[in-house]
Structures are given as structure tokens and as C-alpha cells.
Amino acid sequence: MDNALDIDRVFGALADATRRDIVRRAIGGQEGVAELAGRYPMSFAAVQKHVAVLERAGLVTKQRMGRCKVVRTNSEGLSVARRLLDRYEESWRGRIDRMTELVTDTKEKDV
Amino acid sequence: MTVTAVRKDPEALTMTITAEFDTSPERVWKLWEDPRQLERWWGPPTYPATVDSHDLRPGGRVEYYMTGPEGDQPRGYWEIVEADAPHSLVFRDGFANDDGTPNAGLPVVTARVTIADLGSGRTRMSIESTFPSAEAMEQVLAMGMEDGLKQAVGQIDAILAEDPVASR
Secondary structure (H helix, E strand, O other): OOOOOOHHHHHHHHOOHHHHHHHHHOOOOOOOHHHHHOOOOOOHHHHHHHHHHHHHOOOEEEEEEOOEEEEEEOHHHHHHHHHHHHHHHHHHHHHHHHHHHHHHHHHHHHO | OOEEEEEEEOOOOEEEEEEEEOOOHHHHHHHHHOHHHHHOOOOOOOOOEEEEEEOOOOOOEEEEEEOOOOOOOOEEEEEEEEEEOOOEEEEEEEEEOOOOOEOOOOOOEEEEEEEEEEEOOEEEEEEEEEOOOHHHHHHHHOOOOHHHHHHHHOOHHHHHOOOOOOOO
16 A cells, blocks of 8 residues: 555554654654653653654654654654545445435425 | 545544435435345445344344345344434444344444434434544444445445555
């Protein structure tokens, strides 16, 4: 489905609440691992590990900004989740089309 | 096209789809309340649903199976959390084993249906679906319904062909 990203890794990475939160916070790409670590009730090492999982999944990258390295969300990774939601949307669009037909059918019969 | 809005939040793993119908809230509620009506829209044409038990009261269950082109019959169930006819319905939508018991290995999507009277014979219905995780979302979509979906909607190719970079 997608050569650039390992889909299993993306889902595995997004299955954790802390990692989803990191992805959200890193959209602006302003903080390094140390700053991120200060935001969670867990050790620096644990947060570093979460960032590494996200990095391997292609969901975040580390970028040099002046003297420090910041963690930034890779929107392409998030687009995989978005595409899955797109497919889910299609299934509901199909259902709503059929609902509309049903509602219209009975109306014609009533007339 | 009756679908008026779709909102997707890939981080929160929710999707809300809103549609409007030229009919009353009671008529829209009937699509959910009457099992014979439900059978006519739940599954795509290639995977029609057969509802074998249907109780829309809180704590009640809806049990169904779908019949695929190869004769495969995936089963599913709803667990009703809230029901307020003809205004709202909340249910947990899961997959079942062949004997009808919930398949604990597969994810459960929570669906919240809201039906509102817009006046002048129009009704708005919105459905908010919440996935427990992205992994869950993938599993739900991999449940063999994709082929049926392709034929029912005929738009999937465009979505799969979408450039992941351009789509951000």
C-alpha cells in the first residue's frame, strides 16, 4: 500500500497514548527530547524510547535547530491514519446512500 | 448527495459523518429500529446483512451476519449503550465468532448516532465513530469488507491512488 512507510510500525507506534501525545506536541517542532521528557511523569529514558519508536515508524524526525535538536512530526506518517479514516468514511457514505434510497422508496409508495 | 459534512481526526482516531434526509426523524430512526430496514443498508451489496436478533434498548444487542460472494459469513454484533428514540443511539460495534460470542481479539468501534429535526420535513443525522487505536482501525478495515466496499462505492481507487505527500 505504501512503500515509504512501514504500516505495521505506524499503527504500533500510534497505539500508545503517550506517543500520540508526543506526535501532537511535535507538530510545531519546537522541543527537543529533554523538553518533551519534562512533560510526562516518566523518566527521560522512557520518553527517549517513545521518541525512538516514533522515529522508526517515520512519524517524527529529529532536526537540528541552532544548537539543539528538535523533534518534529512527519505529517506523511499521520496521513496513513488519515487514509484509513478515508476508507472508513467510504463505507459510511455507501451506507448513507442506501439509507437515502430506502427513505425515498417508502415515500414514493406512500404517495 | 445527502452527506453534508465529514470530520476526521487522525490523532483522536474519530470520524464524524453528517447527512441530511428529506424526511422526519421518526422515519430515519426506523432505518435503525426495524431489522428488515437495517438489513437493506448495513452491508454493501456484495455483503448483505441478515439480522438474527435485534433489541435496541440500553443493554440490548443486535446480532447479524453478512454473506460474502464466496459464501463467507462474517458475524457482528452491537451492544446498545444508550437509546432515545428518535433522537440518539450509542452502541459498541464489534465482530463475533461463528457461535455469536464477541470476538475479543478484534477491536470494537463506538458509534454515536444523533438525529435532529431541522423543520420543513428535513432531518439531520450524524454518526461519530471512535476507534480504540490506529491498529484497531487497520484491523476493522482488513476484515474482508474492502472488496465489497469497492463495488458498493466505486471510489476507493481514487483514494488508494492518492499521493501520500500531496494529501499531507
